[in-house]
Amino acid sequence: MQRVRKGGTSFKLWREQKWLFLMSVPFVLWIFVFNYLPVWGWTMAFQNFRPGRAFGDQEWVGLSHFAELFADERFYLVLRNTLGMSLLGLFVGYTVPIAFALLLNEMRGRVFKRSIQTIAYLPHFVSWVIVAGLVTKMLSVDGIVNELLMLLHLTDEPIQFMAREHWFWGVVTMSDMWKETGWNSIIFLAAIVGIDPELHEAATMDGAGRFRRMWHITLPGIRPTIMVMLILSIGWLTSIGFEKQYLLGNPIVSDYSEVLDLYVLNYGIKVGRYSYGTAIGIFNSVVSIVLLLISNGIFKRMTKESVI
Amino acid sequence: MPQTAVKSGGKASDRIFTALLYALMTTVGVVTLYPFINILAISLNDSADTVRGGIYLWPRSFTLDNYRTIFQYSNLLTAFGNSVLRTVLGTFAGLFSASLIAYSLSRKDFVARRFVSLALAFTLYFSGGLVPVYMLIRDLHLLNSFWVYILPGLVSAWNVFILRSYIDGLPFVLQESAKLDGANDLQIFAKVILPLCKPVLATIALFLAVGQWNAWFDTFLYNGGRTSLTTLQYELMKILQNTSASGGNAAAVHGGQELANRVSPESIRMSITIVATVPILVVYPFLQNYFVKGLTLGAVKS
Numbered sequence: 001m002q003r004v005r006k007g008g009t010s011f012k013l014w015r016e017q018k019w020l021f022l023m024s025v026p027f028v029l030w031i032f033v034f035n036y037l038p039v040w041g042w043t044m045a046f047q048n049f050r051p052g053r054a055f056g057d058q059e060w061v062g063l064s065h066f067a068e069l070f071a072d073e074r075f076y077l078v079l080r081n082t083l084g085m086s087l088l089g090l091f092v093g094y095t096v097p098i099a100f101a102l103l104l105n106e107m108r109g110r111v112f113k114r115s116i117q118t119i120a121y122l123p124h125f126v127s128w129v130i131v132a133g134l135v136t137k138m139l140s141v142d143g144i145v146n147e148l149l150m151l152l153h154l155t156d157e158p159i160q161f162m163a164r165e166h167w168f169w170g171v172v173t174m175s176d177m178w179k180e181t182g183w184n185s186i187i188f189l190a191a192i193v194g195i196d197p198e199l200h201e202a203a204t205m206d207g208a209g210r211f212r213r214m215w216h217i218t219l220p221g222i223r224p225t226i227m228v229m230l231i232l233s234i235g236w237l238t239s240i241g242f243e244k245q246y247l248l249g250n251p252i253v254s255d256y257s258e259v260l261d262l263y264v265l266n267y268g269i270k271v272g273r274y275s276y277g278t279a280i281g282i283f284n285s286v287v288s289i290v291l292l293l294i295s296n297g298i299f300k301r302m303t304k305e306s307v308i
Numbered sequence: 309m310p311q312t313a314v315k316s317g318g319k320a321s322d323r324i325f326t327a328l329l330y331a332l333m334t335t336v337g338v339v340t341l342y343p344f345i346n347i348l349a350i351s352l353n354d355s356a357d358t359v360r361g362g363i364y365l366w367p368r369s370f371t372l373d374n375y376r377t378i379f380q381y382s383n384l385l386t387a388f389g390n391s392v393l394r395t396v397l398g399t400f401a402g403l404f405s406a407s408l409i410a411y412s413l414s415r416k417d418f419v420a421r422r423f424v425s426l427a428l429a430f431t432l433y434f435s436g437g438l439v440p441v442y443m444l445i446r447d448l449h450l451l452n453s454f455w456v457y458i459l460p461g462l463v464s465a466w467n468v469f470i471l472r473s474y475i476d477g478l479p480f481v482l483q484e485s486a487k488l489d490g491a492n493d494l495q496i497f498a499k500v501i502l503p504l505c506k507p508v509l510a511t512i513a514l515f516l517a518v519g520q521w522n523a524w525f526d527t528f529l530y531n532g533g534r535t536s537l538t539t540l541q542y543e544l545m546k547i548l549q550n551t552s553a554s555g556g557n558a559a560a561v562h563g564g565q566e567l568a569n570r571v572s573p574e575s576i577r578m579s580i581t582i583v584a585t586v587p588i589l590v591v592y593p594f595l596q597n598y599f600v601k602g603l604t605l606g607a608v609k610s
Contacts, residue, residue: 013419019492037444107329116333126588127521127523182340209321269442274439278437289434
């Protein structure tokens with residue numbers, strides 16, 4: 001009896017929500033294939049994977065690829081580059097857009113303010129291929145930057161920016177800043193709009209100037225937004241990708257430009273060492289999940305809320 | 309500018325602050341725009357003349373030869389075609405999937421809501437990694453195929469969440485009255501919800517289109533050996549990487565030779581860059597209002 005009734009309800013439910021299931025479940029299967037199935041590929045890291053062989057015929061080697069990875073000096077260099085450029089990017093990618101949003105908010109001329117916004121968001125939509133081309137052009141020996149430096153007598157001969165390995169992190173960070181500052185400020189600008197204007201009026205009555213109001217009212221007012229964005233991006237620290245590094249780098253600076261994903265590309269896919277490449281990928285994923293959990297934990301303790 | 313300073317209180321320190329602020333913002337504007345204007349000027353300048361240097365804001369010896377030359381390079385037309393095709397198809401496919409999922413997630417009574425939502429959210433933080441994804445694409449026979457541009461990224465959790473929070477903000481009464489009129493969920497979605505979502509759909513379309521237009525790595529990784537499947541950004545990447553990738557230093561590698569005979573590599577690079585940038589510059593100003601709203605909405609919600 002009961003079984004029949006149960007079947008009845010689920011049939012009824014199916015009839016009622018048939019379309020909702022059809023709208024979403026096929027896509028869940030889709031992401032299962034393209035986003036979850038690759039995790040099965042992690043098994044490759046524990047094998048001497050050979051393409052074309054059946055799963056049962058692969059040679060299992062335990063953790064030897066990881067052992068090899070941790071014994072490789074190059075790996076630590078790459079890890080240093082990844083974390084170094086991530087942290088620089090995190091710092092500049094936070095402070096500069098916040099400052100930009102605060103300053104933009106202080107502008108009174110509407111047309112000018114809107115024009116600056118339009119211009120500042122623009123580079124976000126341009127590909128890294130193009131940005132790398134622009135940066136290379138501007139920083140070249142006969143580029144505008146060198147011309148200005150020489151005009152101001154800051155340097156006697158053109159500087160080869162792209163060939164100085166110690167400057168590579170700086171070049172990447174500045175390019176990122178050029179491309180994304182405007183875009184990243186949008187979210188902070190939106191938060192600023194939500195601040196109670198009475199606070200500003202009260203502070204003005206108390207004789208606070210614009211700069212002090214900005215510092216004591218606007219900035220604390222967007223703190224929750226700042227915190228959430230910070231936690232989110234800490235989770236993405238090791239997954240900075242490699243586009244910028246690949247496009248801006250060259251053999252001369254490779255000791256400072258190679259990051260984890262590039263290492264996977266160069267020592268995993270290109271030479272067919274799939275197992276080794278997978279091991280690096282797993283390391284990368286595990287580190288970013290740990291970072292995300294840690295930062296979320298800190299955030300929870302501070303605000304009693306969770307971002308994830 | 310002086311009036312603004314007077315309006316905002318008239319204190320001397322405030323006036324200095326305002327002056328500095330406007331000076332800084334003008335600098336930001338110039339630094340952002342200059343590279344684009346400069347390469348546009350170079351792309352329109354005679355190649356032999358460009359070598360002499362000194363081109364800044366406008367061409368000195370105007371010509372369209374550079375553009376004529378790059379379009380004789382047949383790869384570029386194929387690349388342009390593929391880029392347009394993937395942008396159009398990818399945008400429609402992405403809008404289709406995101407709007408269907410988003411509607412089902414916006415329905416509080418949908419029994420699989422939490423499951424679908426979690427399955428999507430997880431993909432934001434987690435990926436299988438370069439090699440496993442590559443092997444999957446290979447096993448699915450998507451290597452050397454146009455579909456690799458469309459299929460793997462069909463569902464984007466981020467877009468779904470932006471759209472869902474927009475739908476959540478629509479009055480539910482509309483759906484209820486449609487239901488009373490006997491409409492099923494699909495009809496409600498297509499006739500009631502979708503027309504109301506135009507602004508946010510425009511935002512997502514912009515994100516999808518820009519993502520597709522700007523992509524080069526999938527071509528590089530999966531279709532690098534097939535010239536018939538090449539894309540504009542990939543061709544540009546190859547040319548930029550090959551011709552003096554490191555800003556005129558010793559690492560300059562040979563390449564782009566077939567073009568270099570008539571027009572200098574510099575001019576070629578600049579004209580292709582313009583060809584790859586212009587479509588974005590054309591659409592972007594019209595959609596600015598939409599994407600600011602869309603982005604804020606999605607971020608506030610998540």
